[in-house]
Amino acid sequence: MKSFVRTLVALSAAAAMVGISGCSSSEPSSHAVDGSWEEVVAAANKEGKVMLYSSQKPANLDALKVAFHAEYPEIELEYVRGTDPDINPRVETENKIGKGTADVHMLTDASWIQTAAKSGAYSSELVGPALQAPEFDAEASVLDNRFFLTSAAVFAIGWNTDAVPNGLTSPQDIINPAFRGKIGIVNPVGIASYVDMYRHFSSVYGEDYWDKLAALQPRIYPSALGVAQALTSGEIVASPSVQPLVTEVNADAPVNWVLPARPWGTPWYTHVLKTAPHPNAAQVLANFLVTVEGQTALNDGYAAALPNIPGAVARAQDIALPNPENLTPAKVEQYSQQWQKLFQ
Numbered sequence: 001m002k003s004f005v006r007t008l009v010a011l012s013a014a015a016a017m018v019g020i021s022g023c024s025s026s027e028p029s030s031h032a033v034d035g036s037w038e039e040v041v042a043a044a045n046k047e048g049k050v051m052l053y054s055s056q057k058p059a060n061l062d063a064l065k066v067a068f069h070a071e072y073p074e075i076e077l078e079y080v081r082g083t084d085p086d087i088n089p090r091v092e093t094e095n096k097i098g099k100g101t102a103d104v105h106m107l108t109d110a111s112w113i114q115t116a117a118k119s120g121a122y123s124s125e126l127v128g129p130a131l132q133a134p135e136f137d138a139e140a141s142v143l144d145n146r147f148f149l150t151s152a153a154v155f156a157i158g159w160n161t162d163a164v165p166n167g168l169t170s171p172q173d174i175i176n177p178a179f180r181g182k183i184g185i186v187n188p189v190g191i192a193s194y195v196d197m198y199r200h201f202s203s204v205y206g207e208d209y210w211d212k213l214a215a216l217q218p219r220i221y222p223s224a225l226g227v228a229q230a231l232t233s234g235e236i237v238a239s240p241s242v243q244p245l246v247t248e249v250n251a252d253a254p255v256n257w258v259l260p261a262r263p264w265g266t267p268w269y270t271h272v273l274k275t276a277p278h279p280n281a282a283q284v285l286a287n288f289l290v291t292v293e294g295q296t297a298l299n300d301g302y303a304a305a306l307p308n309i310p311g312a313v314a315r316a317q318d319i320a321l322p323n324p325e326n327l328t329p330a331k332v333e334q335y336s337q338q339w340q341k342l343f344q
Helices: 002-023 037-047 058-071 084-097 110-119 192-205 209-214 224-233 246-250 279-289 292-298 329-343
Strands: 049-054 076-081 104-107 147-154 156-160 184-186 219-221 238-242 255-258 265-272
Touching: 037 049, 037 279, 049 058, 049 084, 049 279, 058 076, 058 279, 058 292, 084 104, 104 279, 110 147, 110 192, 110 265, 147 279, 147 292, 156 224, 184 224, 184 238, 192 209, 192 238, 192 265, 192 329, 209 329, 219 224, 224 238, 224 246, 224 255, 246 255, 265 279, 279 292
Parallel strands: 049 076, 049 104, 184 219
Antiparallel strands: 104 265, 147 265, 156 238, 156 255
């Protein structure tokens, strides 16, 4: 399993490098319109494309493509999906050389978000009308008129119903010798949001929680998406930390989930990139993300930034950004090394 995970990480890194080398020569194809929203939309239609970088799960991003195309059929939405450690360096490289591939960037790394929002180094100011709608609550949802709340991941307890027919109610239920070798966890190495999640578990369920779980030889996956897939296939039977399995349950997969009494979550924030080759289409996509249609497409199984979104499991504004002082690159690296000694 360790070899399998390392292979996945290596392939992901290689893909990211191919993306940089193959796409970094893109030149901005137009200029941002300084006019009415109707003029911005007209310019976006002429640009005809928009690229999103995101760590959201592919099923939701695919749903977003369909919904966006229905609203803006003249603009083709493409996305690159990866973890923050995959994607954030790409954004930094594109910004440094002044040649962008991405137009819009969606992430959960609290330190990166708050530092970039204050500096304004990577982002254009937001202009879309939906971002000012009362139901979106811009005061609670927008940082420095550059980053805006889009969703929030809320992690649940998950299990395979064939193997665990009576279900689970608490992460502590998973500390069970019967589950040895059949528990799934995410690899937090280099991922600030996952480091915050591991610390949350230690705070809520005891400093020795992860020591006890490590003794049961869990299987390690690069993301919560991998954990969900493994639960569905029966490769594992339980996980203390997986995305709410709304899509899987609706598809009659043999899984179920429940939020613990004190769930951990992390918000996604999104911004329009200064190096966007399609700056007007970028603003249109950013605006669409906080409409009812955009929120419905993007938030099946997540917390939504608008009220009454079908499939959403919580309110995104209730999920606070972690303290970035606890998630500096140095502190994330320190915790990553400790985790590796325990689990690998």
